[in-house]
Amino acid sequence: MSPQQQEPLNLPAEVHLGAGLDLYDAKIVTNISGRSAQTRRRLANGRETRAFLDAALGLTTELFTPAFSEQLLDNDEEDARPVMSYLSRRKVLAKARSNCGDDFPLSENMMRHRWSTHGDFLADFVSYALADKHWSLQIALSRHGRELLTAGEDFAAAVHRIAYEDLKLVLELPAYRFQLLAVATAQADSASAQALARMYKNLSKVWMSLYTGVFEHYGFEFRPGVGMEEFSILLQAMAEGLGLRLISGVDEPLLNHEQRTSLLGTAALSLFLAMVDPGDGLTLEQTAEAAVHLRRRT
Template identity: 30%
Template sequence: MDGTDGMRGKGRTDGTGDGYGADDAYGTDRVGAPDGPRGLRGKRDLPFPYDQDLSGVLRNLNRRTRWGRDRLANDRVTSALLAAGMRLLVRHLGPGGRQRVSSERLLLGSLSQRMVAEEFAGNPAPFTRYGNGVSMLRDRWSRHADYVTDLITFAVWRENYRPQYRKQRADNIKRLVHGPDFVQAVHDIAYRHTVEGVGLPSVRLGLALMTAAEGDEEVTRIISAVYEDYLGSWKKLYETVLRERHLRLRRGLTLDDLANALSAATDGMTLRAIGDPAAGVVDHGERRSLMGTVALAVIHAFLEPDDDAGGLTLEQAVAARFGSPA
Protein backbone atom coordinates (compact mmCIF):
# COMPACT_ATOMS: atom_id res chain seq x y z
CA MET A 1 0.00 0.00 0.00
CA ASP A 2 1.43 3.38 -0.99
CA GLY A 3 0.71 6.80 0.49
CA THR A 4 -2.16 7.36 -1.91
CA ASP A 5 -3.97 4.23 -0.78
CA GLY A 6 -3.41 5.23 2.82
CA MET A 7 -5.04 8.59 2.24
CA ARG A 8 -7.91 7.02 0.36
CA GLY A 9 -8.51 4.71 3.27
CA LYS A 10 -9.29 7.71 5.48
CA GLY A 11 -11.90 9.11 3.10
CA ARG A 12 -15.61 9.12 3.76
CA THR A 13 -17.66 6.33 2.24
CA ASP A 14 -21.11 7.93 2.37
CA GLY A 15 -20.72 9.66 -0.98
CA THR A 16 -20.33 13.13 0.50
CA GLY A 17 -16.54 13.23 0.29
CA ASP A 18 -14.22 13.25 -2.68
CA GLY A 19 -12.62 9.91 -1.91
CA TYR A 20 -9.80 11.40 0.16
CA GLY A 21 -9.40 12.11 3.83
CA ALA A 22 -9.68 15.35 5.73
CA ASP A 23 -5.91 15.85 5.61
CA ASP A 24 -6.09 15.83 1.82
CA ALA A 25 -9.15 17.97 1.48
CA TYR A 26 -8.41 20.59 4.08
CA GLY A 27 -4.71 20.39 4.84
CA THR A 28 -1.69 21.29 2.77
CA ASP A 29 -1.28 20.07 -0.78
CA ARG A 30 -0.23 16.45 -0.87
CA VAL A 31 3.48 15.90 -1.49
CA GLY A 32 4.18 13.81 -4.54
CA ALA A 33 0.79 14.39 -6.17
CA PRO A 34 1.00 13.54 -9.89
CA ASP A 35 1.29 16.37 -12.36
CA GLY A 36 -1.70 17.26 -14.50
CA PRO A 37 -5.43 17.37 -13.78
CA ARG A 38 -6.56 15.27 -10.84
CA GLY A 39 -9.23 12.63 -11.24
CA LEU A 40 -9.53 12.57 -15.03
CA ARG A 41 -8.73 8.88 -15.25
CA GLY A 42 -11.77 8.14 -13.10
CA LYS A 43 -14.25 9.77 -15.48
CA ARG A 44 -13.00 8.90 -18.94
CA ASP A 45 -16.26 7.11 -19.68
CA LEU A 46 -18.33 10.27 -19.16
CA PRO A 47 -19.62 12.15 -22.23
CA PHE A 48 -17.94 15.31 -23.47
CA PRO A 49 -17.35 17.81 -21.89
CA TYR A 50 -17.83 16.16 -18.47
CA ASP A 51 -14.74 14.05 -19.15
CA GLN A 52 -12.63 17.19 -19.48
CA ASP A 53 -10.55 18.94 -16.81
CA LEU A 54 -12.97 21.17 -14.87
CA SER A 55 -10.46 22.50 -12.34
CA GLY A 56 -10.30 25.83 -14.14
CA VAL A 57 -14.08 26.08 -14.50
CA LEU A 58 -15.42 25.34 -11.02
CA ARG A 59 -14.11 28.13 -8.79
CA ASN A 60 -16.33 27.83 -5.72
CA LEU A 61 -15.74 24.32 -4.43
CA ASN A 62 -15.58 23.87 -0.67
CA ARG A 63 -11.92 22.92 -0.22
CA ARG A 64 -9.11 24.98 1.27
CA THR A 65 -6.25 23.88 -0.96
CA ARG A 66 -5.86 24.04 -4.69
CA TRP A 67 -5.15 20.32 -4.80
CA GLY A 68 -8.37 19.60 -2.93
CA ARG A 69 -10.40 21.85 -5.23
CA ASP A 70 -8.83 20.42 -8.39
CA ARG A 71 -9.46 16.88 -7.18
CA LEU A 72 -13.08 17.62 -6.35
CA ALA A 73 -13.65 19.45 -9.65
CA ASN A 74 -12.82 16.23 -11.51
CA ASP A 75 -14.76 13.91 -9.23
CA ARG A 76 -17.49 11.75 -10.79
CA VAL A 77 -20.12 12.89 -8.29
CA THR A 78 -19.35 16.54 -9.06
CA SER A 79 -19.85 15.83 -12.77
CA ALA A 80 -23.11 14.04 -11.98
CA LEU A 81 -24.41 17.06 -10.04
CA LEU A 82 -23.48 19.34 -12.94
CA ALA A 83 -25.26 17.04 -15.39
CA ALA A 84 -28.40 17.18 -13.25
CA GLY A 85 -28.28 20.98 -13.17
CA MET A 86 -27.71 21.20 -16.92
CA ARG A 87 -30.80 19.11 -17.63
CA LEU A 88 -32.83 21.41 -15.39
CA LEU A 89 -31.51 24.44 -17.27
CA VAL A 90 -32.46 22.90 -20.60
CA ARG A 91 -35.90 21.98 -19.29
CA HIS A 92 -36.68 25.39 -17.79
CA LEU A 93 -34.86 27.73 -20.19
CA GLY A 94 -35.81 25.98 -23.39
CA PRO A 95 -36.15 25.90 -26.19
CA GLY A 96 -39.70 24.96 -25.28
CA GLY A 97 -39.41 26.10 -21.66
CA ARG A 98 -42.48 27.72 -20.18
CA GLN A 99 -41.26 29.03 -16.82
CA ARG A 100 -40.35 32.64 -16.20
CA VAL A 101 -36.64 33.12 -15.51
CA SER A 102 -35.33 35.37 -12.75
CA SER A 103 -32.29 35.38 -10.48
CA GLU A 104 -34.55 34.31 -7.61
CA ARG A 105 -35.91 31.37 -9.60
CA LEU A 106 -32.39 30.28 -10.51
CA LEU A 107 -31.52 30.07 -6.81
CA LEU A 108 -34.81 28.95 -5.27
CA GLY A 109 -36.87 27.44 -8.08
CA SER A 110 -35.71 25.26 -10.92
CA LEU A 111 -32.19 24.97 -9.45
CA SER A 112 -33.05 24.56 -5.78
CA GLN A 113 -31.13 21.94 -3.82
CA ARG A 114 -34.20 19.73 -3.72
CA MET A 115 -34.75 19.95 -7.48
CA VAL A 116 -31.09 19.27 -8.26
CA ALA A 117 -31.03 16.32 -5.84
CA GLU A 118 -34.16 14.83 -7.41
CA GLU A 119 -32.71 15.25 -10.88
CA PHE A 120 -29.42 13.72 -9.69
CA ALA A 121 -31.32 10.60 -8.59
CA GLY A 122 -32.60 10.23 -12.15
CA ASN A 123 -29.22 10.60 -13.84
CA PRO A 124 -28.74 8.35 -16.88
CA ALA A 125 -25.74 6.06 -17.14
CA PRO A 126 -22.81 6.49 -16.95
CA PHE A 127 -23.42 9.36 -14.49
CA THR A 128 -23.59 8.61 -10.77
CA ARG A 129 -27.13 8.71 -9.39
CA TYR A 130 -26.92 6.98 -6.01
CA GLY A 131 -26.53 8.69 -2.64
CA ASN A 132 -27.92 11.68 -0.80
CA GLY A 133 -27.90 14.41 -3.43
CA VAL A 134 -28.48 17.26 -0.98
CA SER A 135 -25.59 16.13 1.25
CA MET A 136 -23.31 15.80 -1.77
CA LEU A 137 -24.19 19.30 -2.90
CA ARG A 138 -23.55 20.76 0.55
CA ASP A 139 -20.24 18.94 0.84
CA ARG A 140 -18.97 20.32 -2.45
CA TRP A 141 -20.48 23.82 -2.27
CA SER A 142 -20.90 25.43 1.16
CA ARG A 143 -23.59 27.76 -0.24
CA HIS A 144 -26.10 26.72 -2.87
CA ALA A 145 -25.45 30.03 -4.61
CA ASP A 146 -21.88 28.79 -5.17
CA TYR A 147 -23.22 25.70 -6.94
CA VAL A 148 -25.45 27.86 -9.14
CA THR A 149 -22.52 30.13 -10.00
CA ASP A 150 -20.30 27.18 -10.94
CA LEU A 151 -23.13 25.63 -12.95
CA ILE A 152 -23.55 28.90 -14.85
CA THR A 153 -19.81 28.99 -15.55
CA PHE A 154 -19.94 25.41 -16.81
CA ALA A 155 -23.06 26.05 -18.90
CA VAL A 156 -21.44 28.92 -20.81
CA TRP A 157 -17.99 27.29 -20.93
CA ARG A 158 -16.66 27.34 -24.46
CA GLU A 159 -15.85 23.62 -24.46
CA ASN A 160 -19.58 22.87 -24.43
CA TYR A 161 -19.70 23.87 -28.08
CA ARG A 162 -16.04 24.22 -29.10
CA PRO A 163 -15.65 21.19 -31.43
CA GLN A 164 -18.63 22.18 -33.59
CA TYR A 165 -17.68 25.85 -33.38
CA ARG A 166 -14.17 25.21 -34.69
CA LYS A 167 -15.54 23.53 -37.79
CA GLN A 168 -18.07 26.30 -38.34
CA ARG A 169 -15.41 28.96 -37.96
CA ALA A 170 -13.24 27.28 -40.59
CA ASP A 171 -16.24 27.12 -42.95
CA ASN A 172 -17.08 30.77 -42.23
CA ILE A 173 -13.54 31.91 -43.02
CA LYS A 174 -13.56 29.96 -46.27
CA ARG A 175 -16.85 31.46 -47.44
CA LEU A 176 -16.26 35.03 -46.24
CA VAL A 177 -12.68 35.21 -47.52
CA HIS A 178 -12.69 33.11 -50.66
CA GLY A 179 -16.35 32.52 -51.47
CA PRO A 180 -17.80 33.97 -54.69
CA ASP A 181 -20.90 35.47 -53.01
CA PHE A 182 -19.98 37.45 -49.90
CA VAL A 183 -23.52 38.79 -49.37
CA GLN A 184 -25.09 35.33 -49.43
CA ALA A 185 -22.40 34.06 -47.07
CA VAL A 186 -23.24 36.80 -44.56
CA HIS A 187 -26.95 35.96 -44.78
CA ASP A 188 -26.34 32.23 -44.35
CA ILE A 189 -23.98 32.66 -41.41
CA ALA A 190 -26.26 35.19 -39.70
CA TYR A 191 -29.30 32.92 -40.09
CA ARG A 192 -27.49 29.88 -38.73
CA HIS A 193 -25.96 31.84 -35.86
CA THR A 194 -29.30 33.35 -34.84
CA VAL A 195 -31.15 30.03 -35.01
CA GLU A 196 -28.45 28.30 -32.98
CA GLY A 197 -28.55 31.08 -30.39
CA VAL A 198 -32.31 30.71 -30.02
CA GLY A 199 -31.89 26.97 -29.47
CA LEU A 200 -28.96 26.98 -27.05
CA PRO A 201 -29.83 26.99 -23.33
CA SER A 202 -26.41 28.53 -22.59
CA VAL A 203 -27.26 31.54 -24.79
CA ARG A 204 -30.70 31.88 -23.21
CA LEU A 205 -29.10 31.67 -19.77
CA GLY A 206 -26.58 34.38 -20.63
CA LEU A 207 -29.27 36.72 -21.95
CA ALA A 208 -31.43 36.17 -18.87
CA LEU A 209 -28.54 36.71 -16.48
CA MET A 210 -27.50 39.99 -18.10
CA THR A 211 -30.66 41.55 -16.70
CA ALA A 212 -31.88 39.26 -13.91
CA ALA A 213 -28.51 39.08 -12.13
CA GLU A 214 -27.53 42.74 -12.44
CA GLY A 215 -25.21 43.75 -9.62
CA ASP A 216 -23.88 40.23 -9.02
CA GLU A 217 -20.12 40.66 -9.39
CA GLU A 218 -19.43 36.96 -9.91
CA VAL A 219 -22.03 36.62 -12.67
CA THR A 220 -20.72 39.82 -14.26
CA ARG A 221 -17.24 38.31 -14.26
CA ILE A 222 -18.53 35.13 -15.91
CA ILE A 223 -20.38 37.01 -18.64
CA SER A 224 -17.41 39.31 -19.30
CA ALA A 225 -15.09 36.31 -19.62
CA VAL A 226 -17.48 34.62 -22.04
CA TYR A 227 -17.66 37.69 -24.25
CA GLU A 228 -13.91 38.20 -24.15
CA ASP A 229 -13.36 34.69 -25.50
CA TYR A 230 -16.31 34.79 -27.89
CA LEU A 231 -15.48 38.18 -29.40
CA GLY A 232 -11.79 37.35 -29.54
CA SER A 233 -12.44 34.51 -31.97
CA TRP A 234 -14.74 36.66 -34.12
CA LYS A 235 -12.21 39.51 -34.22
CA LYS A 236 -9.63 37.11 -35.63
CA LEU A 237 -12.10 36.19 -38.36
CA TYR A 238 -12.85 39.86 -39.10
CA GLU A 239 -9.13 40.64 -39.32
CA THR A 240 -8.71 37.86 -41.87
CA VAL A 241 -11.68 39.06 -43.94
CA LEU A 242 -10.45 42.67 -43.94
CA ARG A 243 -6.95 41.66 -44.96
CA GLU A 244 -7.95 39.23 -47.71
CA ARG A 245 -10.80 41.37 -49.05
CA HIS A 246 -8.61 44.50 -49.02
CA LEU A 247 -10.91 46.44 -46.72
CA ARG A 248 -10.25 48.83 -43.86
CA LEU A 249 -12.21 50.30 -40.99
CA ARG A 250 -13.38 53.87 -41.32
CA ARG A 251 -11.34 56.47 -39.49
CA GLY A 252 -12.33 56.59 -35.83
CA LEU A 253 -13.64 53.01 -35.70
CA THR A 254 -11.84 49.97 -34.28
CA LEU A 255 -12.10 46.23 -34.61
CA ASP A 256 -13.62 46.20 -31.12
CA ASP A 257 -16.34 48.57 -32.35
CA LEU A 258 -17.14 46.26 -35.25
CA ALA A 259 -17.19 43.14 -33.07
CA ASN A 260 -19.29 44.76 -30.34
CA ALA A 261 -21.78 46.22 -32.82
CA LEU A 262 -22.38 42.88 -34.52
CA SER A 263 -22.45 40.99 -31.22
CA ALA A 264 -24.92 43.39 -29.61
CA ALA A 265 -27.14 43.21 -32.68
CA THR A 266 -27.01 39.41 -32.56
CA ASP A 267 -27.99 39.39 -28.88
CA GLY A 268 -30.92 41.68 -29.62
CA MET A 269 -32.10 39.60 -32.58
CA THR A 270 -31.82 36.39 -30.57
CA LEU A 271 -33.74 37.86 -27.65
CA ARG A 272 -36.48 39.17 -29.95
CA ALA A 273 -36.76 35.83 -31.75
CA ILE A 274 -37.15 34.05 -28.40
CA GLY A 275 -39.62 36.47 -26.87
CA ASP A 276 -41.61 37.37 -30.00
CA PRO A 277 -41.38 34.56 -32.56
CA ALA A 278 -44.10 36.16 -34.71
CA ALA A 279 -41.98 39.27 -35.27
CA GLY A 280 -40.38 37.73 -38.35
CA VAL A 281 -36.82 38.24 -37.14
CA VAL A 282 -36.10 34.72 -38.41
CA ASP A 283 -37.59 33.38 -41.64
CA HIS A 284 -37.10 29.62 -41.68
CA GLY A 285 -38.77 29.24 -45.07
CA GLU A 286 -36.25 31.50 -46.77
CA ARG A 287 -33.47 30.61 -44.33
CA ARG A 288 -32.91 34.29 -43.67
CA SER A 289 -32.77 36.44 -40.56
CA LEU A 290 -32.98 40.17 -40.04
CA MET A 291 -29.52 39.82 -38.49
CA GLY A 292 -28.11 39.20 -41.96
CA THR A 293 -29.52 42.51 -43.19
CA VAL A 294 -28.24 44.36 -40.12
CA ALA A 295 -24.80 42.74 -40.47
CA LEU A 296 -24.55 43.89 -44.09
CA ALA A 297 -25.59 47.41 -43.05
CA VAL A 298 -22.92 47.50 -40.32
CA ILE A 299 -20.28 46.16 -42.71
CA HIS A 300 -21.21 48.74 -45.34
CA ALA A 301 -21.14 51.58 -42.80
CA PHE A 302 -17.99 50.56 -40.92
CA LEU A 303 -15.74 49.46 -43.79
CA GLU A 304 -14.38 50.91 -47.02
CA PRO A 305 -12.09 49.55 -49.75
CA ASP A 306 -8.34 50.02 -49.31
CA ASP A 307 -8.01 51.53 -52.79
CA ASP A 308 -10.97 53.89 -52.42
CA ALA A 309 -10.79 55.05 -48.82
CA GLY A 310 -12.20 58.53 -48.41
CA GLY A 311 -10.77 58.98 -44.94
CA LEU A 312 -14.10 60.17 -43.55
CA THR A 313 -15.43 59.19 -40.17
CA LEU A 314 -18.81 57.48 -40.07
CA GLU A 315 -20.44 60.71 -38.92
CA GLN A 316 -18.80 62.68 -41.73
CA ALA A 317 -19.85 60.11 -44.32
CA VAL A 318 -23.47 60.26 -43.14
CA ALA A 319 -23.41 64.07 -43.08
CA ALA A 320 -22.00 64.15 -46.61
CA ARG A 321 -24.78 61.89 -47.86
CA PHE A 322 -27.67 63.73 -46.24
CA GLY A 323 -26.23 67.23 -46.38
CA SER A 324 -26.78 70.08 -43.97
CA PRO A 325 -30.31 71.06 -42.92
CA ALA A 326 -31.77 73.96 -44.89
Protein backbone atom coordinates in the same frame (compact mmCIF):
# COMPACT_ATOMS: atom_id res chain seq x y z
CA MET B 1 -1.72 37.08 -54.66
CA SER B 2 -5.26 38.50 -54.84
CA PRO B 3 -7.48 38.47 -51.73
CA GLN B 4 -9.67 35.75 -53.23
CA GLN B 5 -6.61 33.52 -53.77
CA GLN B 6 -5.19 33.77 -50.26
CA GLU B 7 -4.85 30.79 -47.97
CA PRO B 8 -8.00 29.58 -46.13
CA LEU B 9 -8.84 31.35 -42.90
CA ASN B 10 -7.35 30.06 -39.67
CA LEU B 11 -10.54 29.79 -37.64
CA PRO B 12 -10.63 28.83 -33.95
CA ALA B 13 -10.13 25.14 -33.27
CA GLU B 14 -13.20 23.17 -32.29
CA VAL B 15 -13.40 22.94 -28.53
CA HIS B 16 -16.19 22.27 -26.09
CA LEU B 17 -16.85 21.62 -22.43
CA GLY B 18 -15.66 18.05 -22.71
CA ALA B 19 -13.48 15.86 -20.57
CA GLY B 20 -10.31 17.51 -21.88
CA LEU B 21 -11.12 20.99 -20.56
CA ASP B 22 -9.83 21.78 -17.06
CA LEU B 23 -12.81 23.57 -15.49
CA TYR B 24 -10.66 24.75 -12.60
CA ASP B 25 -7.79 26.21 -14.61
CA ALA B 26 -10.26 27.78 -17.05
CA LYS B 27 -11.85 29.54 -14.04
CA ILE B 28 -15.27 28.10 -14.87
CA VAL B 29 -15.70 26.19 -11.60
CA THR B 30 -14.22 28.42 -8.89
CA ASN B 31 -16.45 27.99 -5.83
CA ILE B 32 -15.63 24.34 -5.18
CA SER B 33 -14.66 23.34 -1.63
CA GLY B 34 -11.23 22.01 -0.72
CA ARG B 35 -8.25 23.03 1.40
CA SER B 36 -5.68 22.86 -1.40
CA ALA B 37 -5.68 23.91 -5.05
CA GLN B 38 -4.94 20.33 -6.01
CA THR B 39 -8.05 19.08 -4.17
CA ARG B 40 -10.22 21.81 -5.68
CA ARG B 41 -8.95 21.03 -9.17
CA ARG B 42 -9.64 17.32 -8.71
CA LEU B 43 -13.17 17.95 -7.44
CA ALA B 44 -13.90 20.59 -10.11
CA ASN B 45 -13.05 18.13 -12.88
CA GLY B 46 -14.61 15.05 -11.29
CA ARG B 47 -17.41 13.27 -13.11
CA GLU B 48 -19.82 13.92 -10.21
CA THR B 49 -19.25 17.68 -10.49
CA ARG B 50 -19.92 17.62 -14.21
CA ALA B 51 -22.97 15.43 -13.65
CA PHE B 52 -24.49 18.02 -11.30
CA LEU B 53 -23.67 20.95 -13.60
CA ASP B 54 -24.97 19.12 -16.68
CA ALA B 55 -28.14 18.27 -14.77
CA ALA B 56 -28.67 21.97 -14.05
CA LEU B 57 -28.13 22.72 -17.73
CA GLY B 58 -30.72 20.07 -18.59
CA LEU B 59 -33.21 21.66 -16.18
CA THR B 60 -32.56 24.97 -17.90
CA THR B 61 -33.55 23.35 -21.19
CA GLU B 62 -36.78 22.19 -19.58
CA LEU B 63 -37.39 25.65 -18.11
CA PHE B 64 -37.75 26.97 -21.65
CA THR B 65 -39.97 24.06 -22.67
CA PRO B 66 -43.66 24.89 -21.97
CA ALA B 67 -44.53 21.30 -21.06
CA PHE B 68 -42.02 21.30 -18.17
CA SER B 69 -41.63 24.93 -17.08
CA GLU B 70 -44.52 25.24 -14.61
CA GLN B 71 -43.46 22.30 -12.45
CA LEU B 72 -39.93 23.70 -12.18
CA LEU B 73 -40.83 27.17 -10.92
CA ASP B 74 -40.81 26.81 -7.15
CA ASN B 75 -38.23 27.44 -4.49
CA ASP B 76 -37.20 24.88 -1.88
CA GLU B 77 -33.69 26.22 -1.30
CA GLU B 78 -33.15 29.09 1.12
CA ASP B 79 -30.15 30.62 -0.65
CA ALA B 80 -31.40 30.12 -4.24
CA ARG B 81 -31.66 33.25 -6.36
CA PRO B 82 -35.33 33.93 -7.16
CA VAL B 83 -34.84 33.63 -10.93
CA MET B 84 -33.02 30.33 -10.41
CA SER B 85 -35.49 28.71 -8.07
CA TYR B 86 -35.92 25.89 -10.58
CA LEU B 87 -32.36 24.80 -9.74
CA SER B 88 -32.92 23.64 -6.17
CA ARG B 89 -30.53 21.06 -4.79
CA ARG B 90 -33.32 18.49 -4.79
CA LYS B 91 -34.19 19.03 -8.46
CA VAL B 92 -30.56 19.08 -9.61
CA LEU B 93 -29.81 15.86 -7.74
CA ALA B 94 -32.91 14.14 -9.14
CA LYS B 95 -32.03 15.23 -12.68
CA ALA B 96 -28.40 14.09 -12.30
CA ARG B 97 -29.52 10.67 -11.00
CA SER B 98 -31.92 10.34 -13.91
CA ASN B 99 -29.18 11.24 -16.40
CA CYS B 100 -26.54 8.93 -14.94
CA GLY B 101 -28.57 5.88 -13.99
CA ASP B 102 -28.04 3.33 -11.21
CA ASP B 103 -24.46 2.49 -12.24
CA PHE B 104 -23.33 6.00 -11.30
CA PRO B 105 -24.57 6.65 -7.73
CA LEU B 106 -24.98 10.28 -6.69
CA SER B 107 -26.01 11.75 -3.35
CA GLU B 108 -26.80 15.04 -1.68
CA ASN B 109 -23.66 14.65 0.40
CA MET B 110 -21.63 14.63 -2.82
CA MET B 111 -23.07 18.02 -3.72
CA ARG B 112 -22.50 19.42 -0.25
CA HIS B 113 -18.93 18.07 -0.25
CA ARG B 114 -18.21 20.03 -3.41
CA TRP B 115 -20.18 23.20 -2.66
CA SER B 116 -20.58 24.24 0.96
CA THR B 117 -23.69 26.28 0.08
CA HIS B 118 -26.19 26.02 -2.72
CA GLY B 119 -25.31 29.59 -3.63
CA ASP B 120 -21.78 28.43 -4.41
CA PHE B 121 -23.17 25.77 -6.73
CA LEU B 122 -25.37 28.32 -8.50
CA ALA B 123 -22.42 30.67 -8.95
CA ASP B 124 -20.41 27.91 -10.64
CA PHE B 125 -23.40 26.91 -12.74
CA VAL B 126 -23.81 30.45 -14.06
CA SER B 127 -20.19 30.34 -15.18
CA TYR B 128 -20.60 26.82 -16.62
CA ALA B 129 -23.75 27.67 -18.57
CA LEU B 130 -22.29 30.83 -20.05
CA ALA B 131 -19.09 28.99 -20.96
CA ASP B 132 -21.28 26.41 -22.71
CA LYS B 133 -22.70 29.21 -24.84
CA HIS B 134 -19.20 30.39 -25.73
CA TRP B 135 -17.95 26.94 -26.73
CA SER B 136 -21.14 26.19 -28.66
CA LEU B 137 -20.68 29.34 -30.71
CA GLN B 138 -17.02 28.57 -31.32
CA ILE B 139 -17.93 25.09 -32.59
CA ALA B 140 -20.51 26.59 -34.95
CA LEU B 141 -17.97 29.03 -36.35
CA SER B 142 -15.36 26.30 -36.72
CA ARG B 143 -17.75 24.18 -38.75
CA HIS B 144 -19.09 26.87 -41.05
CA GLY B 145 -16.59 29.72 -41.22
CA ARG B 146 -13.89 28.42 -43.56
CA GLU B 147 -16.37 26.73 -45.87
CA LEU B 148 -18.60 29.78 -46.14
CA LEU B 149 -15.97 32.49 -46.51
CA THR B 150 -13.51 30.79 -48.85
CA ALA B 151 -15.71 28.53 -50.99
CA GLY B 152 -17.68 29.37 -54.12
CA GLU B 153 -20.48 31.27 -52.39
CA ASP B 154 -20.51 35.05 -52.69
CA PHE B 155 -19.53 37.18 -49.71
CA ALA B 156 -23.06 38.40 -48.89
CA ALA B 157 -24.41 34.84 -48.91
CA ALA B 158 -21.61 33.77 -46.56
CA VAL B 159 -22.39 36.58 -44.11
CA HIS B 160 -26.08 35.69 -44.20
CA ARG B 161 -25.38 32.01 -43.55
CA ILE B 162 -23.15 32.63 -40.53
CA ALA B 163 -25.60 35.19 -39.11
CA TYR B 164 -28.47 32.74 -39.64
CA GLU B 165 -26.61 29.93 -37.88
CA ASP B 166 -25.69 32.22 -34.97
CA LEU B 167 -29.23 33.55 -34.48
CA LYS B 168 -30.73 30.09 -34.84
CA LEU B 169 -28.66 28.90 -31.88
CA VAL B 170 -30.80 31.13 -29.67
CA LEU B 171 -33.69 28.75 -30.27
CA GLU B 172 -31.59 25.58 -30.01
CA LEU B 173 -29.33 26.12 -27.00
CA PRO B 174 -30.61 26.72 -23.47
CA ALA B 175 -27.33 28.44 -22.57
CA TYR B 176 -28.30 31.33 -24.85
CA ARG B 177 -31.59 31.81 -23.05
CA PHE B 178 -29.97 31.33 -19.69
CA GLN B 179 -27.85 34.38 -20.44
CA LEU B 180 -30.99 36.48 -19.98
CA LEU B 181 -31.42 35.09 -16.47
CA ALA B 182 -27.78 35.81 -15.70
CA VAL B 183 -28.12 39.39 -16.95
CA ALA B 184 -31.22 39.82 -14.78
CA THR B 185 -29.25 38.87 -11.66
CA ALA B 186 -25.92 40.48 -12.52
CA GLN B 187 -26.56 43.82 -10.83
CA ALA B 188 -27.27 42.17 -7.46
CA ASP B 189 -25.04 39.12 -7.88
CA SER B 190 -21.29 39.49 -8.21
CA ALA B 191 -20.87 35.86 -9.34
CA SER B 192 -23.24 36.39 -12.29
CA ALA B 193 -21.55 39.68 -13.12
CA GLN B 194 -18.08 38.09 -13.15
CA ALA B 195 -19.27 35.14 -15.25
CA LEU B 196 -20.91 37.48 -17.74
CA ALA B 197 -17.78 39.61 -18.00
CA ARG B 198 -15.70 36.47 -18.63
CA MET B 199 -18.20 35.22 -21.23
CA TYR B 200 -18.21 38.52 -23.13
CA LYS B 201 -14.42 38.62 -23.07
CA ASN B 202 -14.22 35.09 -24.49
CA LEU B 203 -16.93 35.73 -27.08
CA SER B 204 -15.15 38.86 -28.23
CA LYS B 205 -11.96 36.85 -28.77
CA VAL B 206 -13.84 34.30 -30.91
CA TRP B 207 -15.68 36.84 -33.03
CA MET B 208 -12.70 39.14 -33.45
CA SER B 209 -10.58 36.19 -34.54
CA LEU B 210 -13.12 35.45 -37.27
CA TYR B 211 -13.49 39.10 -38.32
CA THR B 212 -9.73 39.67 -38.38
CA GLY B 213 -9.27 36.65 -40.61
CA VAL B 214 -12.01 37.85 -42.96
CA PHE B 215 -10.58 41.37 -43.20
CA GLU B 216 -7.09 40.07 -43.87
CA HIS B 217 -8.40 37.55 -46.38
CA TYR B 218 -10.24 40.15 -48.47
CA GLY B 219 -7.96 43.11 -47.76
CA PHE B 220 -10.64 45.19 -46.00
CA GLU B 221 -9.79 48.24 -43.88
CA PHE B 222 -11.97 50.27 -41.53
CA ARG B 223 -12.82 53.90 -41.97
CA PRO B 224 -10.76 56.31 -39.83
CA GLY B 225 -12.00 56.50 -36.25
CA VAL B 226 -13.48 52.99 -36.02
CA GLY B 227 -11.92 49.57 -35.69
CA MET B 228 -12.36 45.88 -35.03
CA GLU B 229 -13.42 46.25 -31.39
CA GLU B 230 -16.24 48.67 -32.17
CA PHE B 231 -17.34 46.53 -35.10
CA SER B 232 -17.43 43.41 -32.91
CA ILE B 233 -19.29 45.07 -30.03
CA LEU B 234 -21.95 46.48 -32.33
CA LEU B 235 -22.51 43.16 -34.09
CA GLN B 236 -22.76 41.27 -30.80
CA ALA B 237 -25.22 43.82 -29.45
CA MET B 238 -27.39 43.53 -32.57
CA ALA B 239 -27.28 39.73 -32.32
CA GLU B 240 -28.38 39.81 -28.67
CA GLY B 241 -31.17 42.29 -29.34
CA LEU B 242 -32.55 40.28 -32.24
CA GLY B 243 -32.13 37.09 -30.22
CA LEU B 244 -34.24 38.57 -27.42
CA ARG B 245 -37.00 39.41 -29.89
CA LEU B 246 -36.73 35.93 -31.37
CA ILE B 247 -37.26 34.05 -28.11
CA SER B 248 -40.04 36.47 -27.17
CA GLY B 249 -42.04 34.95 -30.00
CA VAL B 250 -42.92 38.23 -31.68
CA ASP B 251 -44.40 37.98 -35.16
CA GLU B 252 -41.50 39.52 -37.06
CA PRO B 253 -39.40 38.37 -40.05
CA LEU B 254 -36.30 37.57 -38.00
CA LEU B 255 -35.36 34.20 -39.54
CA ASN B 256 -35.98 32.83 -43.01
CA HIS B 257 -35.37 29.09 -42.68
CA GLU B 258 -36.06 28.42 -46.35
CA GLN B 259 -33.39 30.81 -47.59
CA ARG B 260 -31.22 30.51 -44.46
CA THR B 261 -31.07 34.26 -43.96
CA SER B 262 -31.92 36.54 -41.08
CA LEU B 263 -32.26 40.17 -40.08
CA LEU B 264 -28.94 39.74 -38.30
CA GLY B 265 -27.32 39.10 -41.68
CA THR B 266 -28.96 42.25 -43.05
CA ALA B 267 -27.71 44.22 -40.04
CA ALA B 268 -24.19 42.78 -40.39
CA LEU B 269 -23.98 43.71 -44.06
CA SER B 270 -25.30 47.20 -43.31
CA LEU B 271 -22.73 47.72 -40.57
CA PHE B 272 -20.01 46.36 -42.83
CA LEU B 273 -20.87 48.76 -45.64
CA ALA B 274 -20.95 51.69 -43.22
CA MET B 275 -17.69 50.99 -41.38
CA VAL B 276 -15.42 49.57 -44.09
CA ASP B 277 -13.44 52.15 -46.04
CA PRO B 278 -14.25 51.88 -49.78
CA GLY B 279 -11.17 53.92 -50.54
CA ASP B 280 -12.33 57.50 -49.90
CA GLY B 281 -10.63 57.73 -46.49
CA LEU B 282 -13.63 59.49 -44.91
CA THR B 283 -14.80 58.99 -41.34
CA LEU B 284 -18.37 57.85 -40.67
CA GLU B 285 -19.30 61.40 -39.74
CA GLN B 286 -17.77 62.83 -42.92
CA THR B 287 -19.52 60.17 -44.99
CA ALA B 288 -22.87 61.08 -43.43
CA GLU B 289 -22.29 64.79 -44.03
CA ALA B 290 -21.30 64.13 -47.64
CA ALA B 291 -24.43 62.04 -48.23
CA VAL B 292 -26.70 64.70 -46.73
CA HIS B 293 -24.94 67.45 -48.68
CA LEU B 294 -25.38 65.49 -51.91
CA ARG B 295 -29.09 65.00 -51.16
CA ARG B 296 -29.55 68.73 -50.52
CA ARG B 297 -28.00 69.55 -53.90
CA THR B 298 -30.32 67.23 -55.88
